Amino acid sequence: MNKAERLLKLLTLLQSRRRAITAAQMADKLNVSERTIYRDIQALELSGVPISGEAGVGYMLQAGSTLAPLMFNESELEALILGVRMVQAWGDQGLADSADQALDKIRAILPDRQHYLHSIAEETLIVPDLERDQSTRHSQELRRAIKQQEKITIDYQDEKQQSSQRTIWPLGLVYWGKVWTLVSWCELRADYRSFRIDRIQGLENSGETFETSDEISLKHYLAPYRCS
Incomplete structure (x- = not known):
């Protein structure tokens, strides 16, 4: 995983949390050292990401902060979810894992649409997984x-x-x-x-x-x- 990918995953992780998360927890989730997490937090702060917290306590995005929200209408969301579901069902395991991560990112940037996203993914657009292996x-x-x-x-x-x-x-x-x-x-x-x-x-x-x-x-x- 290169630095750009790691920073994006770290940012997605922070966006998905309502409470502070420690460097140790982030390091465990991203499979890197705590020292790397501290450097990445600093890099995000220097790039303008509003992060509050400190070493030993935990970090989170500042209350009320917004990060370039993506606006999707219902048809666009359905298209995205259908694409993810098709890759999960018909792609190889590597692509399926990447599709899972993409869906997590969509959920992270649209916290107020969680119920709708769940209904699309689990109840509306179903793609059978047939003999993928x-x-x-x-x-x-x-x-x-x-x-x-x-x-x-x-x-x-x-x-x-x-x-x-x-x-x-x-x-x-x-x-x-x-x-x-x-x-x-x-x-x-x-x-x-x-x-x-x-x-x-x-x-x-x-x-x-x-x-x-x-x-x-x-x-x-x-x-x-x-x-x-």
Whole structure:
């Protein structure tokens, strides 16, 4: 976790509390040292965040203070909650955890809408979690390879139960409503190939990187599917 992420989490934690929270408690929640918390509190104060408290007693946002409130209407809130719920249900565990954190942040900045947020998330917009373990298997590894443009070698089993091994350039993950697929450039075929994630039996990093171009990229692959 870099400093910017840590400061944002610390600020979210302070916003969600009605009473003072000690540096030790914050350090435990953020998995850092108390010394780091003291430095981060100072950094937030220098940036203009109205924090009251002191070491050994605890910290909280000053009473009556507001921090750039975000204004959402009901339709916008429903869209946000639905997006979070879809990621929680259909994304991999890493994305699901990030979605949980995003929902916590939404709740923290909208304390007066807690009942409405709960009714949307738990009673109105329900997204079934169907076989996520299989459909998102290897997803976190694939996302990392895509970001770092790393070639990978996969063991793949097609719909006819035939196995093959390919060295590919992972370009992007696409969700078609039922399954996640990996869009890639296949070195064996010298062409685009899509692989269902739930049919990838194993993968490993080849130790090589690749460079996308106008002719080899996710944008180029998806161009025929986009409406003109």
